[in-house]
Structure formats: structure tokens, C-alpha cells
Amino acid sequence: MRRRGRAGERPLRLLRLVARHGGLPGVFRFPVRGHGPLPVVRRRGEPEVAAAAVGACPRCAAELHRIRVGAAHVDECAACGGLWIDTASFERICAEREEQEAVLGAARAPARAPDPAAAGRHYIPCPVCGKLMHRTNFAGCSGVIIDRCKADGTWFDHQELQKVIRFIREGGMKKARAREKERLAEESARLRRERLELESRRSSAYREGFVEADARRSGDLELDDVIDVVRRLFR
Secondary structure, eight states, X not given: OHHHHHXXXXXXXXXXXXXXXXXXXXXXXXXXXXXXXXXXXXXXXXXXXXXXXXXXXXXXXXXEEEEEETTEEEEEETTTOOEEEEHHHHHXXXXXXXXHHHHHHTOOOOSSOOOTTTTTTSOOBOTTTOOBXXXXXXXXXXXOEEEEETTTEEEEOTXXXXXXXXXXXXXXXXXXXXXXXXXXXXXXXXXXXXXXXXXXXXXXXXXXXXXXXXXXXXXXXXXXXXXXXXXXXXX
């Protein structure tokens, strides 16, 4: 009877242990007879860190580790706090509020304080293809300068992704689209003015050339008439 009582208490002790540490990061895997391992217990929003490195940080050359943030897989540099995100994952983060919540909740401080002057001082290579990435102002008006490889993804220095998300949530994309419409309208008006000016110049040049041709033709006719009169006089 005593053995049976101890066996029955074991799952209860395990559940108490998990409940006690449920708010802390980490993995608890205690085998329970008749059941598989207990599920991974993490603080809400905390990223899942892979064991192996997946490459080198393009900013500081430290190791990048793949983590899961929401439904996206992100390569993180724990040293400088930079993030590498493939194009599809970044588009999903921009479009879905739940993914944005996951990113904001998973923000962590880097191992060393980042140097704001060093970030963005140089062009950096893409972690995937190795080509130098283009530096661009996200949405054209956000003020967040990101490093982008058109083929593979985007690099964000520490806190840049969070700034992009705040810009989106504050209606920045709508403002950017409105500005782009204004820019396109102004560009279209400019091209229309240039086309009209070009057509006007061509029309003017054509008219001037036509008058000159008429004058030349009339002059030739008068000279021919004079020559014909002279020939008749000396016959």
C-alpha cells in the first residue's frame, strides 16, 4: 500500500514543480510513467533558441542563433542584438498584429551595449549570399535605416525591428502610401509638362523648317524664270 501511495504522488510532485517554475524560462522534461515528456514551459512571448549556430553576424562577426518568434524564424546575434529575417517572415510580421506582439514581447538586451555610431557606419554583407546590402529608409519616411538584400532578407540592428513595428502601428504605412501617391502624381504631372514642351518645340521647329523650304523652292523658281528669259533673248 505504501508503494502505491508513493507512485501516485510522483505525478503530483512534478505538476507542482512545473507550476512553481512556469513563469521562468527554460525546459522541463520529466518522464512520467505512461506519458511522454512534459511540454516545454516558457514565459509568454519568450523566443525559442536553437542549440547550434547558423552563421556569423554581419555586424560584429559573432554567432547567429536561430530563434522562433511567433510563427517566424529569426536569426539573432546575442552579442550586438541584431536580427536577420527572411523576406517572407518580415512581410508576415508587417501584416499580422499577433506577429508584431510576439516580436515586441521577445525583445531582449544584447550581451554588450550597442554602439549607435558603429551601427550603419558601413555597408554590411548579406548573411546568406555574401553580397553587400543596400541601406534604405523603411517605407521611405520612417527614419529607420535598414540593411536589405533584395533576394534574401533584411538585417535589423538592435531595436530597429521594434521601431519599424511601432511605425506601422502608429499608421506610418498609410502615411507612406499617401506620400507615395503624391510623389507619383507630381512625377506624372512633371512628365506631362515635359511632353507638352517637347511637342511644342517639335511643332515650332517643323513650322520654321516648312517656311524655309517654301522660300528655297520659290527662290529656285524665280532663278529658273530669269535663266529662261536670257536664253530667249540670245536666240
